[in-house]
Amino acid sequence: MRKLVIYGGAFLLTVACAALVVVLLASTFLGQWARRDVELRSRLIFNSIHDSLNLALQSGAPGNVVGLFERVSQDDRMLAIGYCDASGSMRYLSKTMPKDFSCAEAERAQRQGPFTEDIDGRHIHVAVFPVTGAGGATGNLVLLHDLTYAQKRVARAETYLAIILGIIILVSGALATAVIVLSIGGWVRGLRQSIVNVQSGHDVERTMKTLGPLGEELRDVLRQMALSGNAIDGERVSWTTDTLRQVMTENLPGAEVLVVSNREPYIHNHAEDGVDLQIPASGLVSALEPVMRACGGTWIAHGSGDADRETVDKDDRLLVPPSDPSYTLRRVWLTDEEQDGYYYGLANEGLWPLCHIAFVQPNFRESDWQAYKTVNERFADAVAREAESDAPIVLIQDYHFGLLPRMVRERLPNATIITFWHIPWPNSETFGIFPWKEEIIDGLLGSSILGFHTQFHCNNFLETVDRFVESRIDREAASVTLRGEETFIRPYPISIEWPPAALARQAPVPDCRANVRRRLRLAPDVKLAVGIERFDYTKGIVDRMQAIDSFLANHPEWLGRFVFVQAAAPSRSKLPAYRHLQEEAERLTREVNAKYGTPDWQPIRLVVRHHGPDEVFELFRAADICLVSSLHDGMNLVAKEFIAARDDEEGVLILSNFAGAARELSEAIIGNPYDPHAMGEAIQRALDMPVAEQRERMRLMREQVSSRNVYRWAGRMLVNASQLRKRQHLLSLTESSEPGGYSI
Numbered sequence: 010m011r012k013l014v015i016y017g018g019a020f021l022l023t024v025a026c027a028a029l030v031v032v033l034l035a036s037t038f039l040g041q042w043a044r045r046d047v048e049l050r051s052r053l054i055f056n057s058i059h060d061s062l063n064l065a066l067q068s069g070a071p072g073n074v075v076g077l078f079e080r081v082s083q084d085d086r087m088l089a090i091g092y093c094d095a096s097g098s099m100r101y102l103s104k105t106m107p108k109d110f111s112c113a114e115a116e117r118a119q120r121q122g123p124f125t126e127d128i129d130g131r132h133i134h135v136a137v138f139p140v141t142g143a144g145g146a147t148g149n150l151v152l153l154h155d156l157t158y159a160q161k162r163v164a165r166a167e168t169y170l171a172i173i174l175g176i177i178i179l180v181s182g183a184l185a186t187a188v189i190v191l192s193i194g195g196w197v198r199g200l201r202q203s204i205v206n207v208q209s210g211h212d213v214e215r216t217m218k219t220l221g222p223l224g225e226e227l228r229d230v231l232r233q234m235a236l237s238g239n240a241i242d243g244e245r246v247s248w249t250t251d252t253l254r255q256v257m258t259e260n261l262p263g264a265e266v267l268v269v270s271n272r273e274p275y276i277h278n279h280a281e282d283g284v285d286l287q288i289p290a291s292g293l294v295s296a297l298e299p300v301m302r303a304c305g306g307t308w309i310a311h312g313s314g315d316a317d318r319e320t321v322d323k324d325d326r327l328l329v330p331p332s333d334p335s336y337t338l339r340r341v342w343l344t345d346e347e348q349d350g351y352y353y354g355l356a357n358e359g360l361w362p363l364c365h366i367a368f369v370q371p372n373f374r375e376s377d378w379q380a381y382k383t384v385n386e387r388f389a390d391a392v393a394r395e396a397e398s399d400a401p402i403v404l405i406q407d408y409h410f411g412l413l414p415r416m417v418r419e420r421l422p423n424a425t426i427i428t429f430w431h432i433p434w435p436n437s438e439t440f441g442i443f444p445w446k447e448e449i450i451d452g453l454l455g456s457s458i459l460g461f462h463t464q465f466h467c468n469n470f471l472e473t474v475d476r477f478v479e480s481r482i483d484r485e486a487a488s489v490t491l492r493g494e495e496t497f498i499r500p501y502p503i504s505i506e507w508p509p510a511a512l513a514r515q516a517p518v519p520d521c522r523a524n525v526r527r528r529l530r531l532a533p534d535v536k537l538a539v540g541i542e543r544f545d546y547t548k549g550i551v552d553r554m555q556a557i558d559s560f561l562a563n564h565p566e567w568l569g570r571f572v573f574v575q576a577a578a579p580s581r582s583k584l585p586a587y588r589h590l591q592e593e594a595e596r597l598t599r600e601v602n603a604k605y606g607t608p609d610w611q612p613i614r615l616v617v618r619h620h621g622p623d624e625v626f627e628l629f630r631a632a633d634i635c636l637v638s639s640l641h642d643g644m645n646l647v648a649k650e651f652i653a654a655r656d657d658e659e660g661v662l663i664l665s666n667f668a669g670a671a672r673e674l675s676e677a678i679i680g681n682p683y684d685p686h687a688m689g690e691a692i693q694r695a696l697d698m699p700v701a702e703q704r705e706r707m708r709l710m711r712e713q714v715s716s717r718n719v720y721r722w723a724g725r726m727l728v729n730a731s732q733l734r735k736r737q738h739l740l741s742l743t744e745s746s747e748p749g750g751y752s753i
């Protein structure tokens with residue numbers, strides 16, 4: 010508003026100056042006009058009396074000349090009239106001739122032409138005309154006019170003009186102010202509200218509309234503010250599919266997105282009645298799939314289904330999701346030997362136990378390493394073939410592709426490569442036992458940005474690089490420069506879509522409860538706890554059963570009134586560690602059930618099969634407790650899905666201290682999964698928790714998961730990618746190749 014006043018003041022000052030110029034011009038013009046009028050009159054008078062004057066002069070009677078002069082000088086604008094003879098003396102003059110006026114001044118007028126002069130306090134116009142008789146020039150006629158009247162007229166005109174202009178200025182100023190206050194006022198309020206909303210991240214788009222057509226550029230700036238504000242702290246924008254699309258169109262216009270992961274989002278398998286479409290139980294898939302639906306692009310993955318080849322086109326592509334095609338799935342084929350070495354061997358018997366530190370010894374076989382390299386090359390070729398531009402954004406997923414970033418960089422030097430490591434990165438001492446550590450680190454440092462779930466894992470990675478690879482580490486920028494190329498190391502906590510698609514298909518919570526309890530044949534007073542995940546030793550399934558054993562032993566009042574359902578999807582069953590885990594879990598289930606169970610009641614129900622998202626959400630909505638007791642987990646999305654499923658704001662989450670999710674979901678009951686007694690007590694606490702407290706905790710966790718959803722996860726990476734591209738573009742303009750000169 011202060012600026013508005015300043016602009017208004019400047020406007021009025023300009024108009025006043027212009028008015029002053031108008032008044033000055035007008036008065037000059039009026040003065041000139043009066044002078045020219047008098048000059049004309051003087052000549053007319055001279056012409057009209059010339060002959061009479063000659064006759065009077067020739068008569069030699071002074072009275073004739075003076076009489077003529079007195080008559081002429083009666084005119085009210087004429088002041089005086091005189092005659093200077095050839096010798097320069099004033100021979101005849103009217104009575105009104107000023108005493109100080111002499112023929113010398115008449116000569117000046119003869120030389121220069123008519124002039125004006127102040128005489129006796131009057132403004133006098135002096136004009137001189139030669140008088141010629143029969144014998145030639147005899148003298149000069151001097152005519153003096155009083156111009157004071159003209160001066161007064163100009164002064165009066167100036168006053169009127171100034172008054173009129175003053176009134177015009179005041180009226181137009183008042184009108185302009187009224188227009189500004191009425192029209193700009195609303196616009197300014199809209200702008201202010203938009204800025205406030207950008208800062209708080211609420212309803213940004215709707216309020217921007219209030220800026221109207223004038224606000225086109227401002228809207229762009231505000232949108233950028235909203236997005237980059239988010240890039241900085243990630244808290245301000247409400248992330249949705251629309252926000253993500255906006256990031257793409259505004260920050261990365263026309264950019265091509267390629268995703269690479271081992272697991273494909275849609276698997277086709279033969280079934281009894283044709284071909285079955287399966288969505289795998291994978292945190293990676295449930296996080297990336299909604300992102301791809303929002304952004305479009307191509308997802309390159311291993312075609313692992315036995316009917317996969319029958320459902321692709323000649324280029325091994327198909328459009329997905331089948332119900333609403335929005336991106337391309339490009340399948341890459343592997344032989345069984347390659348699959349054994351790369352996936353089961355190096356990735357899941359080597360890197361998986363190594364990074365999770367879950368006390369299963371890793372196996373490192375040279376043949377697995379060779380297969381890992383071959384398959385990474387195969388995917389690098391697929392990326393190069395799928396890329397339609399020389400600078401795509403390539404999002405590489407997980408520990409299956411430790412070498413891929415460098416291989417893609419060699420094929421597409423201008424690509425922006427973002428690699429996300431979905432599992433923990435251990436301390437440098439632990440990683441030190443990996444036989445090909447230098448190669449993997451070198452491979453990962455082909456990325457532009459390397460992401461982990463937590464800052465802790467970023468720190469572990471930097472320590473590992475420091476220990477094993479000669480490079481430059483900039484701890485302030487959190488980057489590593491290897492052979493002149495810089496990689497930024499950043500935490501991006503992964504999450505789920507919000508609201509989850511499966512939730513929309515759910516019945517109200519009481520109906521879900523009733524359905525599930527009926528299916529499980531639970532008595533009305535029985536409390537239900539659930540655990541849902543892949544059958545993996547990192548998830549702490551066996552330890553959870555030991556906790557239930559401890560709980561029932563210490564709290565026998567719950568015998569007959571507590572049931573734990575473990576839904577476990579078979580996973581990597583080809584590997585001995587996974588088979589042993591399943592056997593151990595089944596043995597323990599039998600043991601605990603035999604110890605405490607009755608013919609009507611079994612405390613543990615182990616259901617080993619794949620559960621689709623709808624079944625999973627129904628189970629979550631029916632549960633009183635959800636147990637997530639991973640021994641070590643990068644993030645764990647099951648915990649976040651349970652929270653998303655509970656729109657009734659009830660239910661208790663028991664969460665392992667060693668899951669990345671525990672950094673964000675501090676309102677869960679956090680426990681040590683290695684300590685069965687402590688976990689048993691956590692179950693007791695959860696069962697005793699009043700509904701009001703459950704609601705308070707659940708509300709806070711729902712706020713957390715809804716705002717830090719998967720669109721934010723992907724959006725922050727893409728915003729950082731766009732910052733990187735813009736800065737690299739700037740650097741290329743300034744021809745500076747010095748790394749480390751910027752940050753993201």
Ligand code: F6P
Pocket residue numbers: 271272290291292293294407431432580581643
């Ligand atoms: O947790 C790591 C991870 O790759 C996840 O991203 C994914 O949910 C899970 O492992 C799936 O494993 P797989 O694809 O081997 O079944």
